[in-house]
Amino acid sequence: MRVHTVLLFLVACAAMRSTGTSAQTAPAQAPKPSAAPATIVYRNAQYGFCFVLPASWKGYTILTDEWAGESPDSSQKVGGPVIIIRHPKWTTANPYQDIPIWVFTPEVWKLVDSGEVSVSAAPYGPQELGDNSKYVFALPPRWIGFIDTLGQDELNAWMQQKRLQAPCGKRPTLQGKNIP
Numbered sequence: 506m507r508v509h510t511v512l513l514f515l516v517a518c519a520a521m522r523s524t525g526t527s528a529q530t531a532p533a534q535a536p537k538p539s540a541a542p543a544t545i546v547y548r549n550a551q552y553g554f555c556f557v558l559p560a561s562w563k564g565y566t567i568l569t570d571e572w573a574g575e576s577p578d579s580s581q582k583v584g585g586p587v588i589i590i591r592h593p594k595w596t597t598a599n600p601y602q603d604i605p606i607w608v609f610t611p612e613v614w615k616l617v618d619s620g621e622v623s624v625s626a627a628p629y630g631p632q633e634l635g636d637n638s639k640y641v642f643a644l645p646p647r648w649i650g651f652i653d654t655l656g657q658d659e660l661n662a663w664m665q666q667k668r669l670q671a672p673c674g675k676r677p678t679l680q681g682k683n684i685p
Contacts, residue, residue, distance in 0.1 A: 547590055548673055552608050553637045555673035556590065559663055564593035572607045572645065574617065574624035583613050583622055587645075592656060602657040606669070607631055607643045614641035637671040 543560035547567070558565060568589040575582045586608045592601035607624075609617060616622040617630055624631060627646035634642045644664075 554671040557668040566591045602654045609641040634669040635671040
């Protein structure tokens with residue numbers, strides 16, 4: 506009889522294993538946190554800001570240019586630097602959307618923001634991205650969508666997350682400002 510009971514026990518255990526059931530329940534596993542999308546950070550020591558880029562921008566290039574403006578009421582001309590972040594796949598035949606960051610002193614920004622200085626034929630001014638103690642950073646009017654370029658929809662969605670940090674590591678504080 507004992508042998509019969511032992512054999513019955515072993516058969517039952519084998520049956521449980523073959524169906525995948527277990528006498529013990531496994532502890533519930535906590536869901537693994539989703540990995541944050543990989544990013545790249547462009548750091549500009551000269552003007553004291555960082556810009557967070559999508560991982561697909563690995564190998565980007567930096568170009569520089571100048572923005573220009575003038576006072577409609579006088580012949581006063583103003584200008585300043587533009588830092589252009591260019592997508593690594595950009596070519597003359599297939600241009601991708603650039604990220605042009607205009608740099609203003611706070612004094613000039615006040616004139617531009619108030620409309621006393623015009624920097625574009627657009628009916629509105631640049632869109633502020635952020636600032637530090639020495640500079641204000643902005644996107645030019647009509648920076649996206651004026652000309653159909655590769656990557657502009659993706660970049661427009663990316664820019665909604667306020668990617669400029671000034672100084673580096675500081676979270677953006679432009680709450681409620683929409684970036685076109």
